Amino acid sequence: MPAVNFPVLGTLLSIMITALVGCDSRAQRSENLKQIGQALHSYHSAYKQLPSADGWCSAIAPYVENETKEKLPPLGAAEQLPACFQSNAENGGETNIFAVVDPSSVFPPPPTKAIRFRDVFDGLASTMCMIELPNRDGVSRDDAKVTPDDALVALQQVESGRVAHVLMCDGAVIPFVPEISPALFRSLVTRADGETIEMFLQ
Numbered sequence: 001m002p003a004v005n006f007p008v009l010g011t012l013l014s015i016m017i018t019a020l021v022g023c024d025s026r027a028q029r030s031e032n033l034k035q036i037g038q039a040l041h042s043y044h045s046a047y048k049q050l051p052s053a054d055g056w057c058s059a060i061a062p063y064v065e066n067e068t069k070e071k072l073p074p075l076g077a078a079e080q081l082p083a084c085f086q087s088n089a090e091n092g093g094e095t096n097i098f099a100v101v102d103p104s105s106v107f108p109p110p111p112t113k114a115i116r117f118r119d120v121f122d123g124l125a126s127t128m129c130m131i132e133l134p135n136r137d138g139v140s141r142d143d144a145k146v147t148p149d150d151a152l153v154a155l156q157q158v159e160s161g162r163v164a165h166v167l168m169c170d171g172a173v174i175p176f177v178p179e180i181s182p183a184l185f186r187s188l189v190t191r192a193d194g195e196t197i198e199m200f201l202q
Contacts, residue, residue: 030165030173032084033132036097037171039063040129046071049114050129053099053107057085057141075141087138094138097167098131098146104190105129106169107145117169121192124170128188131176132165134158148189152182 042063044050051059055074062072064082075081080093087096099107106115106129120127131146133154146154155164156178163175166188187193 026163026165026175029132029134030175033097033130033165033167033173034171035064035082035084036060036130037167037173038067039065040167041171042067042069044117045069049116050106052110052114053101053145054110055142056099056107057081057095057144061085081141085141093140095141095144096133096136096138098133098136098139098144098151100128100131100148100151100189101145102148102189104193105148106191115191119191120169122187122190122194125168125172126188127169127191128166129169130167131155132167134162134164148186152180152185155180155185 039060040050040063043060046063046069050056058075058077061075061079061082064084066072081095085095085097087094101107101109103109103112106120106127108115117124131151133146133151135158136154155176158164158178160178163177166174166176168174168188169191
C-alpha cells in the first residue's frame with residue numbers, strides 16, 4: 001500500500017474547501033442581487049418609475065420578498081437594510097451594491113427626472129442598473145452609487161479569481177471579470193445608445 005503524503009493531502013483539501021466556500025459565496029452574492037432586482041421591479045410596478053439614485057436602497061428595501069404593487073414608504077433611517085443588501089453582517093447599514101449613476105444610465109443624477117423601463121430603448125436585457133463590487137468597502141445606504149468610470153476602475157482591480165456581479169434591468173445577474181472590455185462595459189451602462197450585448201458578441 002503506497003504511503004500517504006499527509007502534508008500534500010492537507011494542502012489539496014484546503015484548496016478544495018476554499019474553492020467550495022468561494023463558489024458558495026458567489027452563489028449567495030448572485031442571489032442577493034436577484035432579490036434586489038425583484039424588489040426594483042416591484043417598486044417600478046407601484047410607482048411606474050425607478051427610484052432616484054439618491055436613497056434607492058431605502059426606497060426599494062420594503063419590496064424585498066414583497067411583490068405588492070402598492071406604494072410602500074421608504075425604509076426609515078433607523079431601520080436595518082435587508083440581508084441581501086448587506087456587505088458586512090456586523091454593520092447592517094452598509095452595502096457594496098451600487099447604482100451606476102450617469103446621465104445616460106437608468107439612474108441619472110438628480111434632479112433629472114426618474115427613468116421608466118419604457119425609456120430603456122436598448123432593451124432591459126442589455127442595460128445595467130446595479131453593480132456589486134467585492135473589493136469595495138461597504139458604504140452607507142445614502143452613498144450606494146458609483147459613476148461608470150469609477151465602477152470600471154474598481155472592477156479592473158478585482159483580484160484574480162474573483163468576480164463582480166452586475167444586475168441587468170431585466171433582473172438577470174451576470175458575473176463580470178476584471179478583463180471586461182471598457183467599450184462593452186460602457187455600452188451596458190447606457191440605456192438608449194442603440195447598442196446591445198449581441199453586437200459585441202458577433
